[in-house]
Amino acid sequence: MRAAVLNIGDEVLLGHTINTNLSLIAKTIWDYGILIDEQVTVRDEKKDIIEAFCRLFDKYDMIFTSGGLGPTVDDMTTECIADALGRDLVLNEDVLKDLEYYFISSGRKMTENNKKQAVFPSDSEVINNDFGTASGYFLREQGKWIIVLPGPPIEVKNILTKFLNRYKTKEKISIKIINTQGIGESTLEERLRKLDLNSNYSVNTYFGSGGVDIKIVSEDRNGNELQKLVDKLTKEFKENIYDYDSDSISKSLLKKLIEKDKTVAFAESCTGGNVSIRFIENPDASRALICSLVTYSDESKMKELDVKAETLKEHTAVSEEVAREMLEGLKNKYHADYYAITTGYASPTEDKRTNGLVYIGIYDRENDKTILLEDNFFGTRMQIIDRVTNYLFFNIIKLMG
Amino acid sequence: MRAAVLNIGDEVLLGHTINTNLSLIAKTIWDYGILIDEQVTVRDEKKDIIEAFCRLFDKYDMIFTSGGLGPTVDDMTTECIADALGRDLVLNEDVLKDLEYYFISSGRKMTENNKKQAVFPSDSEVINNDFGTASGYFLREQGKWIIVLPGPPIEVKNILTKFLNRYKTKEKISIKIINTQGIGESTLEERLRKLDLNSNYSVNTYFGSGGVDIKIVSEDRNGNELQKLVDKLTKEFKENIYDYDSDSISKSLLKKLIEKDKTVAFAESCTGGNVSIRFIENPDASRALICSLVTYSDESKMKELDVKAETLKEHTAVSEEVAREMLEGLKNKYHADYYAITTGYASPTEDKRTNGLVYIGIYDRENDKTILLEDNFFGTRMQIIDRVTNYLFFNIIKLMG
Numbered sequence: 001m002r003a004a005v006l007n008i009g010d011e012v013l014l015g016h017t018i019n020t021n022l023s024l025i026a027k028t029i030w031d032y033g034i035l036i037d038e039q040v041t042v043r044d045e046k047k048d049i050i051e052a053f054c055r056l057f058d059k060y061d062m063i064f065t066s067g068g069l070g071p072t073v074d075d076m077t078t079e080c081i082a083d084a085l086g087r088d089l090v091l092n093e094d095v096l097k098d099l100e101y102y103f104i105s106s107g108r109k110m111t112e113n114n115k116k117q118a119v120f121p122s123d124s125e126v127i128n129n130d131f132g133t134a135s136g137y138f139l140r141e142q143g144k145w146i147i148v149l150p151g152p153p154i155e156v157k158n159i160l161t162k163f164l165n166r167y168k169t170k171e172k173i174s175i176k177i178i179n180t181q182g183i184g185e186s187t188l189e190e191r192l193r194k195l196d197l198n199s200n201y202s203v204n205t206y207f208g209s210g211g212v213d214i215k216i217v218s219e220d221r222n223g224n225e226l227q228k229l230v231d232k233l234t235k236e237f238k239e240n241i242y243d244y245d246s247d248s249i250s251k252s253l254l255k256k257l258i259e260k261d262k263t264v265a266f267a268e269s270c271t272g273g274n275v276s277i278r279f280i281e282n283p284d285a286s287r288a289l290i291c292s293l294v295t296y297s298d299e300s301k302m303k304e305l306d307v308k309a310e311t312l313k314e315h316t317a318v319s320e321e322v323a324r325e326m327l328e329g330l331k332n333k334y335h336a337d338y339y340a341i342t343t344g345y346a347s348p349t350e351d352k353r354t355n356g357l358v359y360i361g362i363y364d365r366e367n368d369k370t371i372l373l374e375d376n377f378f379g380t381r382m383q384i385i386d387r388v389t390n391y392l393f394f395n396i397i398k399l400m401g
Numbered sequence: 402m403r404a405a406v407l408n409i410g411d412e413v414l415l416g417h418t419i420n421t422n423l424s425l426i427a428k429t430i431w432d433y434g435i436l437i438d439e440q441v442t443v444r445d446e447k448k449d450i451i452e453a454f455c456r457l458f459d460k461y462d463m464i465f466t467s468g469g470l471g472p473t474v475d476d477m478t479t480e481c482i483a484d485a486l487g488r489d490l491v492l493n494e495d496v497l498k499d500l501e502y503y504f505i506s507s508g509r510k511m512t513e514n515n516k517k518q519a520v521f522p523s524d525s526e527v528i529n530n531d532f533g534t535a536s537g538y539f540l541r542e543q544g545k546w547i548i549v550l551p552g553p554p555i556e557v558k559n560i561l562t563k564f565l566n567r568y569k570t571k572e573k574i575s576i577k578i579i580n581t582q583g584i585g586e587s588t589l590e591e592r593l594r595k596l597d598l599n600s601n602y603s604v605n606t607y608f609g610s611g612g613v614d615i616k617i618v619s620e621d622r623n624g625n626e627l628q629k630l631v632d633k634l635t636k637e638f639k640e641n642i643y644d645y646d647s648d649s650i651s652k653s654l655l656k657k658l659i660e661k662d663k664t665v666a667f668a669e670s671c672t673g674g675n676v677s678i679r680f681i682e683n684p685d686a687s688r689a690l691i692c693s694l695v696t697y698s699d700e701s702k703m704k705e706l707d708v709k710a711e712t713l714k715e716h717t718a719v720s721e722e723v724a725r726e727m728l729e730g731l732k733n734k735y736h737a738d739y740y741a742i743t744t745g746y747a748s749p750t751e752d753k754r755t756n757g758l759v760y761i762g763i764y765d766r767e768n769d770k771t772i773l774l775e776d777n778f779f780g781t782r783m784q785i786i787d788r789v790t791n792y793l794f795f796n797i798i799k800l801m802g
Contacts, residue, residue, distance in 0.1 A: 012423070012440075014431065014437070016424075019424075020419055022420060026416025027416035027417075035415075036415075037443075037444060038414070038444075039441065042439055043439075048438075052439075206415075272677055274674065277674035280674060280697060281673070285673070289697055294677045295692070296692070300691070303734070304692075381682065381684060
């Protein structure tokens with residue numbers, strides 16, 4: 001199935017909004033074997049929208065539009081599509097009632113304009129929007145699919161997911177994601193090629209939250225066969241797998257900590273608070289987080305973690321010795337099940353050997369086990385910080401078993 | 402000047418890469434009075450690239466392309482453009498020498514393929530790339546502009562800036578940005594409309610790193626007139642201005658601290674490390690940062706900042722009383738010039754009154770001055786965290802005077 005995406009909105013072309021919807025749609029529909037061949041953004045101009053829509057409709061089997069479903073005069077996606085396909089605009093009484101109820105219950109006044117959002121091209125199937133007043137919908141024309149989505153990403157995700165659930169039921173598709181860390185995409189792909197994989201499945205790799213993810217997509221629903229393939233890949237990549245079907249490595253770590261009723265304490269130097277915020281980004285973080293100290297300066301390493309002045313002087317802050325003392329200090333200060341620390345260089349150093357040099361340390365109280373790892377990371381300052389954060393989360397998950 | 406952007410690359414259409422280049426290009430060229438009317442993404446397919454390029458070239462005065470300048474067979478932007486315009490491909494000896502030098506000095510072997518990056522359509526003006534081997538270039542055809550950029554955003558920024566400097570010199574454009582915080586875009590625009598502004602300038606608002614920025618663009622180089630306008634706007638919005646021409650509020654704060662030779666200490670609860678990482682994101686952070694504690698749990702508030710158990714019990718962690726004790730504890734623990742703390746709810750609460758309720762506290766040691774502010778923030782968890790972080794940075798800058 002070859003598809004196109006039509007984004008509608010001046011704010012994208014002015015650069016005020018980064019178009020994350022294309023990536024969101026592409027990644028989501030790819031699981032269903034649908035590939036995007038072209039994407040276009042046009043202004044909120046009737047002529048431009050109709051022209052682009054007709055051109056894409058002629059070329060592709062499936063058209064996703066995004067944006068232009070609001071109540072203002074600028075929003076004209078629906079009338080343009082009706083116009084392009086020669087369909088009437090029909091008022092949907094159920095949607096109108098929902099809209100009226102929404103305005104009454106939120107104490108706001110419904111204007112004539114708002115009624116626009118209850119009007120659809122004839123024979124459209126409406127998809128309710130859980131995050132806004134703009135319903136999505138889809139329609140069929142000449143065997144092709146047209147899926148009409150709002151602009152805000154949270155609403156796109158909501159309506160697209162609902163659309164694909166209806167689509168999936170018909171097409172019988174199953175999906176599994178294997179989340180890995182610490183293995184490059186090209187190495188992973190090379191090893192995948194060497195395995196003798198069942199060709200009924202499409203197996204692909206892409207960048208996930210914590211490293212490279214492997215995505216298996218099947219168009220038949222034989223769960224047994226899919227599980228066999230997952231088992232095979234698990235065996236091949238078990239060193240690097242931290243979870244399945246996860247969209248966030250910090251969430252995977254937190255989930256595991258909560259499941260096992262364990263807690264964690266962090267002290268970060270070179271990651272500068274990134275470990276902390278990426279963990280706390282998850283609303284449940286407080287269920288497992290004991291403390292998180294950003295000991296960026298030498299002074300705070302000494303004061304907070306009892307790192308010795310001599311050790312800092314003799315070995316510098318980026319050394320195995322200081323990493324050990326940071327871990328020790330954290331252990332003595334708080335009672336947690338797991339302790340984790342980082343220290344390293346996130347910005348380029350003059351000495352080539354220390355460029356991107358980072359130490360991480362983890363301690364498992366129950367088993368009295370310490371892990372100390374040294375590695376060199378590459379990239380921009382924020383890339384290095386993010387990669388070290390992933391590396392730390394991954395190693396805690398692996399240590400937890 | 403009406404422009405179009407042509408993005409080339411399978412990785413964008415597969416959703417692996419979010420297209421941030423469109424926004425980057427749009428925002429940057431907007432300063433020069435160039436507006437984007439249409440944007441298209443196509444696959445790495447010769448036929449698709451040429452077809453899209455020709456269509457856009459017919460319709461617009463300026464075409465930016467991005468992607469497809471690498472050394473592999475997939476990279477065919479240059480040959481497609483030469484083909485579309487009927488120009489020859491010409492080897493640029495200077496660029497070839499630079500490439501050879503690059504490969505020798507980095508100890509890598511230059512292949513036949515790499516020479517592709519020294520070939521350009523005839524009569525192109527080459528723009529050197531500081532971050533990669535793919536040079537950018539621009540050419541004129543039938544009075545129109547064609548600007549050919551690589552794919553990676555850092556390289557796009559580099560080459561686009563250089564192109565616009567050449568373009569600017571000819572067109573005589575001057576620009577000033579006023580950075581504000583704590584005032585909504587619509588309020589700001591309304592107040593702008595009420596001022597009697599010189600119509601020689603285009604004055605617009607957009608979302609910046611710390612709040613809403615005002616951008617003034619003038620097509621003549623009369624610096625005096627521009628300064629008068631900036632003075633007028635400064636007078637009108639002085640309560641909300643934190644800097645001029647800044648692309649990051651944390652950088653503005655750090656710059657001010659370094660200029661005045663002052664230091665800062667943070668303790669954050671609800672912002673969970675975000676204040677810290679956004680400050681430390683700047684490579685110079687260590688010149689002003691004394692410490693940064695993430696006291697997310699009650700335990701760490703007590704242990705790190707001597708917050709009293711009774712105060713937590715009586716008033717909860719999100720209270721003016723706890724905010725005061727956090728600030729007091731931080732002051733007693735470290736010696737800095739400025740101290741700043743946050744505590745609040747980043748996730749929705751059942752009680753409407755406490756929804757998004759946040760306290761920030763700042764202490765200025767030299768003047769023995771304490772500021773304690775309470776406000777309600779709205780948005781998703783991460784939006785609230787980011788907004789509180791901006792609010793805190795802004796109030797430290799204002800306190801510094």
